[in-house]
Amino acid sequence: MNKDAKKLSAFIDSLNNEKEPVIRADSEELNRLYAAVRQIKSLKPPVMPDYDFSNKIVQNITEKKKKLIKNRRQALAGGLAGIAAILVIALFIANMIKNTSIVYAMEQAYSKVKAYHGILEVIFNNEAGETYTQSLLDVWVDKNGNYYIEVLEGSYKGLKTVRKEGKVWQYSVENSVFPIFSETYEFIFELGNEIDMLKNAESVRIIGDDDIAGRHAYIIEVTSKGGLPYKLWVDKETKTPLKKQGAMNKAIQYITGYTDIDFVDSFPEELITIDPNAGFKEVDFDADKKTDTIENDVPVRFTPEFKVDVDMEVEKADQISADSGSSPWKLDPVYVAQVFVSLQISPEGIAGDYLVNYDDLVIAEKHANSVKIYVNSEKTNIKTVYLERLIRQDDTGIWTVTGYDVSG
DSSP, rough: OOOOHHHHHHHHHHHHHTOOOOOSSSSSSHHHHHHHHHHHHTTTOOOOOOTTTHHHHHHHHHHHHHOOOOOOHHHHIIIIIHHEEEEEHHHHHHHHHHHHHHHHHHHHHTTTOOOOEEEEEEEEEEOOEEEEEEEEEEEEETTTTTEEEEEEETTTTOOOEEEEEEEEEEEOOOOOOOOOOOHHHHHHOOOOHHHHHHTTTTTTEEEEEEEEEEEEEEEEEOTTSOOOOOEEEEEEEOEEEEEEOOOOOOTTTEEEEEEEEEEESSSGGGGGGOGGGTOOEEETTOOOOOOEEEEESSSSOOSSEEEEEOHHHHHHHHHHHTTTTGGGGOOOHHHHHHHHHHHHOTOOHHHHHHHSSSGGGEEEOOSSSEEEEEETTOOEEEEEEEEEEOOOTTTTTOOEEEEEEEEE
């Protein structure tokens, strides 16, 4: 790197650190480069940029550069090198602005939203590329933290979950076991949460275009810090997330997206008016777990008949993915056991419903960071599954299968 290049690099570093550069220019050419960099730095991202945003910046700066060059001798001697440097700088900074402005635009747009109503589809892919709809949800949400969710299609069809003033109620048309998923799992695509996760992501970049729910959308690739990358579809007009595709995890890839969404001032009060006599039950997601026998805070390590090899680097990435909402199912030990047993029956992948029912698995013992689950199904010879929280030992920690017992 020559002397002028080093000075220009130091100049850019000072601006990026919000400091006034003190680097002196020894030539008029370098002064013009400094001025060009300041122009680029002063650009603000108030709106979602178009794909030709970078080209526009480069064109604009190049034209200004040409006006500054007063004669051909300057252009041949140093101007061409200067223009090349500006092009590189402009492309780099413009690309950075384009990607960060997406998050900025989404945040600004969502700040104006009062409430919204949509039909949320939850589907999953297997490694064979087959796609199946797991559930269809009718979702109403407002900015006060209240929501109404009704399962229209899926295993818990008819289940209604209502959150009002910090309390949660559920109603099921059948006297079946309430799912033990946390609120985070039950509502895994809340627009505000998605935007907050983008703000804390390691990288966010536009990778394409698509049409979804009758809307034109950007496809964004998001990488959480240390986590697995996932994709997010963002409406070009409203700047709101419409669809999310997680990474393939344990031969399963979850996709959640709105097939229809509208923004409203509020949602009907009758949806969150609770009548306990009508079958609604107040839910404590921490205490209302599906546990038959023992539950305490004493660390216990089980001794399974067969141990399962665990890749801790994969588990660490899964934890980060769960934190970002990409793999929320790993927060529920029964669900993790259901996936594990189903994949033991069908290692090539899961087609359609899981091969063992959720209600076929019962927590026999639950301790601080370990769980023992009985499997009551004739479809498998696995009778007990053992799980542990290996990465984080609290309610936000994912569960990992560490072993199992078989019959006979």
